[in-house]
Amino acid sequence: MAMKFLSDNAASVHPAVWKAMMAADAADAPYDNDALSRELDARFSALFGRDCAALWVATGTAANCLALSAMVPPHGGTVCHREAHIEVDECGAPGFYMHGAKLMLAEGESAKLTPEAIAAVVEPIRDDVHQVQPHAVSVTQVSEYGCAYRPGELSAIADYVRGRRLALHIDGARFANAVAFLGCSPAEAALGADALSFGFVKNGGMGAEAIVFFDPELARQTRYRRKRAGHLQSKGRYLAAQILAMLDNDVWLDNARAANAAAAEIAAAAEGRLLHPVEANEVFLKTSAAEREALRAQGYEFYDWGMDAARLVTAWDTRPEAAAALARAIAGL
Template identity: 75%
Template sequence: MQFLSDNAASVHPAVWDALRAADTPDAPYDGDAISAGLDDKVSALFGRECAVLWVATGTAANCLALATMVQPHGGVVCHEEAHIEVDEGGAPGFYLHGAKLLLAHGDGAKLAPDAIRAVIDPIRDDVHQVQPHAISITQASEYGRSYRPEEVAAIATLAKHRGLGLHMDGARFANAVAFLDCSPSEAAGPVDALSFGFVKNGGMSAEAIVFFDPALADVARYRRKRAGHLQSKGRYLAAQIHAMLDGDVWLANARNANAAAAEIASACGERLMHAVEANELFVHCTAAEREALRAQGFGFYDWGADAARFVTAWNTREEHARALAQAIAGL
């Protein structure tokens, strides 16, 4: 009964079907008909003009998006627990040619305008200090917290006032949309670029960079090639994204994962470290309690000395979620 990560989940059958359907000769790179159809499909989903580039990893999606907004001498304001700071092996510095991450605080790994201002206001406007060029937020956050539309709007207002780009790491964007029960456009807000995650949500090897400013996509196409992410058979990546969007598979998958997380959360009580607003749970557990859970067959990651992280997935079985809930309640 695995709750290690939604990255460990299997691939949705619709994705396999789409890959088989795409397995015919077509133009290479992103010149195929399947890739060409992404802009219109994603634009219809968000209700505004979008330009979409596929890449193979979330790290590439985040960094290539930010590279269109940030010069090597600039900086990106992000949360101190942001994936680009903690879990991407220095990739932002690599893709952004040395640009700096400017770290801010916030409960639940979420940023607020005051926290952003606390970072950028003390920076002198001269060549001796790194100047902020962009803000990056994560929807849902690294602690499974979802930004409400008004929270994203407030950050976007600040970004526009300060002349900063705004990027959203949406590795679990689907889970946030499902939790908020709003439109994708409302969950994304007025950001410049969104890393729309599919791999954690039933995809295999495709993520989408959604540019709401098509001019940024023109820059990103060159950077994608230079970074080694312009795959020669790109239709197989595009096909995965189409499969997830067709019939709202992406949203149904996220709802399944969120429902399993809610089932487990109902048994955690005061053990919960953060409100459960997506498909991640952070739970206070002693080392002995974690050992007891593992002895019952549950897989998960330790989170520091006295906590555990449980992540549900699109295909988490109801009986497994219920069993974990009962096991935690019985500790």
């Protein structure tokens, strides 16, 4: 197991999560009427220091698309990065959930947006009925290339977004890694957001993410949309249990720190080869085909990233010795 650097998506489940799930085994009310699910709002409100409403769903795709569909009407648009997960990796889920609403693609280094990049998409749009009008912006914290938005960067985006009366969504599939890297509060790492997809699956959960709404009205209607999308699980208590176990004792943060540390160790051995700053648990490594072959021959598994690079992903359960060994192997290329 320890030599896999393919994806945090396939990591194992954290023992605290297993334990919490099993503790939830006694029958309780179905759907999200159980005691654990009813705790979520308060727990996330405490974490973010403000009133939140939080809903569990099984996947990040569902979290992102339900959040966005609460903000964007079917005839509207969402600005996101050209390489955002919602654009590239969700098989058109935003189009499905938002009933044909459009993704409007912006540019930006390391898959991060800036106010300028958003403006370059938004400003040329004429306010007439022939063009889709933007209603929201979605940023990814950390970005597809593992780079974190600083609170100041989010603040600048939030200012632009408010000025244009848009809503702000954060895809936080790796939000924990961002908070671990930034060393700030969760609230600062989600500054300005109306909704946050807070990921737990990649970080030690089994199949539970939280959609955290900072506007309760958005949550209210999303409860209907979640059911309508087939995402209201009968035994929701097992999803709530996962999330609560991750929040207890900051498991989410410890796990992210472990994954980040493993990536940092690899990155330290590969300085000249890094395509993006390594701020979370992903390393994009300039490598020739022969070099990648050499690494694989030593037992390391990872994905190619185009012709000239490899993507190496660590997870909460990456063994330190495996990361260290990979670091040495890279240094020795």
